[in-house]
Amino acid sequence: MVSSECERVIGLSAISVRSLTKYYGRTRGIENIDLDVEKGEIFGFIGPNGAGKSTTIRLLMQLIFPTSGTMRVLGEEIRGDNPRLRRRIGYLPGEVSYYSDLTGRQLLTFIAGAYGLEGLGRIEEYSERLSLDLSKTVKSYSLGNRKKLALVHALMHDPELLILDEPTTGLDPLMQAVFFDMIKERRDAGATVFLSTHVLSEVDKVCDRVAIIRNGSLVSVSKVSEVPGRDHRRIEVTFKEPGNLIERFDLARIDPDVVYEAGVHRFKVSGEINDALRALAEHPVSDLIVRLPSLEELFMEFYKDDNAAETNGR
Amino acid sequence: MFHKGIFLNELYRSRKTLLVNSIVLALLMAVFAGFSDMVTREDFVSLLKTYPQSLLEAFNIDPDIMGTFEGWMAGEAYVMYVLILGIVAAMMGSSTVAKEVDQHTSEAVFTLPVSRKAVFLSKAASHLMVITVSALLSTAASLITGFAVAHVAYPGRVALMFAGGYLVSLAFAGVGYAATSFLDSDRTAMSLSIGFVLISFTLNAFSGMSESIRWVANGSLFHLLDVTVIARGDSFPAVGALVSALIYLAGLFGGMLVFSKRDIAA
Structure with missing residues (x-):
């Protein structure tokens, strides 16, 4: 029996998976994943290599089938091959490979035909924005140009859901900015974006919510601003007196994990920072920076702690 | 169940296979047809009758009908035709999914x-289009050359022989379709295809060496259709043709069903 709350969530969800599990023989892909991606949001999906990001995406794209669990995408339950549902999804794979002997235009015309699109309106428009020359053969394209081709492929049919796996790899910063503009436009038009990436600054920049996956299981789903540890502060202090002053000034009382690197003492402080600032002010300071941790720092810390726990556990 | 865009794209990507295979096979058949008058001479046929039966069977040679264009083409020419077309067909079938995964x-x-x-x-x-065009061009090449430089008494029998070989080649394609979902390398697919056709040929060829091993021919798709029957004008081996077509269809639809339910390798 599905609760009314659950029904409400599923109704609003672009992606809703329950107890999703995939094993490749005896090898674990993902295990018991529960996830809801709401319609109209940009959802970040992060995790280290082998965590299960690609497995999840390949399941959503029906390239592989689950060992157990259920998946609903855009209101339709995925049971086997569902080309009608794929028509509503734009997919950008992590590794882009196309028929190399076709020109960009031939390839995109072929793909447009599969989507039942007439003419090259959107293709020309997106290619122009991404500065992609469609007259060249795919084999002559650089990695960046192949990525642009895949982006045009993913966007050409104005999909309701975009599933993007490492979308900016190979794109120069200028093209990355164009790409994010295009993604935001799609979101503004009501589309949902599921973004898997290693580049955490991208998640910070564009995502509404983020899920962290590790060893095939989801370990955290939250708003980007509410990622565990996001309320901590990083304090970087340079004292007028040179050298490592951790012991001399007893800086471990502020943060037992304080480190000294390249003339700077680095602290992590949770909660109120007044006590820390007061303690630091007891000594002559030449520079002081107080900032929020980046998602990248939290991610690295999270996995460092986890790996350490795992190593100790062995 | 049919998508024109996918069909045309695959045909475009197979254009080199179509061109090379058609030219090679048509030229080869034209060469065989061109030599017809030299090898259908009475003295040559008499010489053939002195050869060991097993050797003659290995290359589908029946000395009793070797004095005719049809008899000559039913021999080594037919074997070469099925070998080449069969390998191409099996390779195309086995690469259907494997090539996409590999690339x-x-x-x-x-x-x-x-x-x-x-x-x-x-x-x-x-693939069917490529195999069919190659088969038709080869048939046409052998008949045109035959009419030009030899004596073709029964062109219909020659066409039927090539049609039989075409069906056997399709059976090889069927085996390829059945296997393709389990393969993730194009090279493996090619090797398996070539290996399977050659083993099939060898089993059929060696089965005639002794009565005690004649049964091994049953493991060969070359054994499905006896075209010397067509060359003699006795009848058309309808059962062999039907079994060949069924192997093709079973492989094709079986492979398709397996593929529709299998994970696609990354």
């Missing part, structure tokens, strides 16, 4: 809004 194009192709069954059948339809 990492599977993610792009199998996430299109076209069902897996439609992709599979549309690709197979283009």
Whole structure:
């Protein structure tokens, strides 16, 4: 029996998976994943290599089938091959490979035909924005140009859901900015974006919510601003007196994990920072920076702690 | 279940196979037909009758009908025709999915809004087109050359022989379709295809060496159709033709069903 709350969530969800599990023989892909991606949001999906990001995406794209669990995408339950549902999804794979002997235009015309699109309106428009020359053969394209081709492929049919796996790899910063503009436009038009990436600054920049996956299981789903540890502060202090002053000034009382690197003492402080600032002010300071941790720092810390726990556990 | 775009794209990608295979096979058949008058001489046929029966059977040679164009073409020419067309057909069948996985194009192709069954059948339809065109051109080349430099008494029998060989080649394609979902390398697919056709040929060839091993021919698709029967004008081996067609269809639809339910390798 599905609760009314659950029904409400599923109704609003672009992606809703329950107890999703995939094993490749005896090898674990993902295990018991529960996830809801709401319609109209940009959802970040992060995790280290082998965590299960690609497995999840390949399941959503029906390239592989689950060992157990259920998946609903855009209101339709995925049971086997569902080309009608794929028509509503734009997919950008992590590794882009196309028929190399076709020109960009031939390839995109072929793909447009599969989507039942007439003419090259959107293709020309997106290619122009991404500065992609469609007259060249795919084999002559650089990695960046192949990525642009895949982006045009993913966007050409104005999909309701975009599933993007490492979308900016190979794109120069200028093209990355164009790409994010295009993604935001799609979101503004009501589309949902599921973004898997290693580049955490991208998640910070564009995502509404983020899920962290590790060893095939989801370990955290939250708003980007509410990622565990996001309320901590990083304090970087340079004292007028040179050298490592951790012991001399007893800086471990502020943060037992304080480190000294390249003339700077680095602290992590949770909660109120007044006590820390007061303690630091007891000594002559030449520079002081107080900032929020980046998602990248939290991610690295999270996995460092986890790996350490795992190593100790062995 | 059929997608024109996938069909045309596959046909475009197979254009070199179509061109090379058609030219090579048509030239080869033209060469065989061109030599017809030299080898159908009475003295040559008498010489053949002195050869060991096993050797003659290995190359489908029946000295009793070797004095005719039809008899000559039913021999080594037919064997070469099925060997080449069969290898090409098996390779095309076995690469249907394996090539996409090997070249990492599977993610792009199998996430299109076209069902897996439609992709599979549309690709197979283009393969059928390539094999059919090659077979027709080879038949035409042998007949045209035969009419030009030899004496073709029964062109219909020659056409029927080539049609039989075409069906046997399709059976090889069927085996390829049945196997393709389990393969993730194009090279493996090619090696298996060539190996399977050659083993099939060898089993059939060696089965005539002794009565005690004649049964091994049953493991060969070359054994499905006896074209010397056609060359003699006795009848058309309808059962062999039907079994060949059934192997093709079973492989094709079986392979398609397996593929529609299998995970696609990354």
